[in-house]
Amino acid sequence: MLDKDGGSWIQTPLPTSSESRVERKADFKLTPEGDLEGTVTATYTGLEGQWRRLAEPKSRRYRSKKFLEEGVKDAIPAGSEVELTKGPDWAVRRAPLVRSLRSKFPGWAVSRRKAVDAADIVFHSE
Numbered sequence: 001m002l003d004k005d006g007g008s009w010i011q012t013p014l015p016t017s018s019e020s021r022v023e024r025k026a027d028f029k030l031t032p033e034g035d036l037e038g039t040v041t042a043t044y045t046g047l048e049g050q051w052r053r054l055a056e057p058k059s060r061r062y063r064s065k066k067f068l069e070e071g072v073k074d075a076i077p078a079g080s081e082v083e084l085t086k087g088p089d090w091a092v093r094r095a096p097l098v099r100s101l102r103s104k105f106p107g108w109a110v111s112r113r114k115a116v117d118a119a120d121i122v123f124h125s126e
Contacts, residue, residue, distance in 0.1 A: 020046025049097035
């Protein structure tokens with residue numbers, strides 16, 4: 001911190017996990033073809049939301065849809081489809097960053113006579 005004597009070091013606190021996190025909520029249905037379709041809502045609070053806001057400034061908002069879709073594509077299986085249906089409120093700096101996407105995971109489940117084999121994971125660690 002700068003002062004009349006030149007300055008001094010200060011220590012800034014680290015946020016707790018409850019203050020800075022990523023939450024994903026999914027509402028899916030399995031189609032007769034074995035595709036998993038539905039909505040994914042991702043909420044980024046604290047530093048998780050802040051770095052995303054800083055990475056996509058207002059002057060480039062026209063690219064935001066691609067930026068937000070790719071952020072989810074990185075955490076789901078290859079070949080899956082996502083389309084942003086509701087973007088975040090960029091103007092409110094301290095509020096959580098929330099985005100909703102329509103998602104489709106082709107060939108998620110395979111019918112085997114009277115049983116269904118399905119993948120057991122949608123999201124992997126970022």
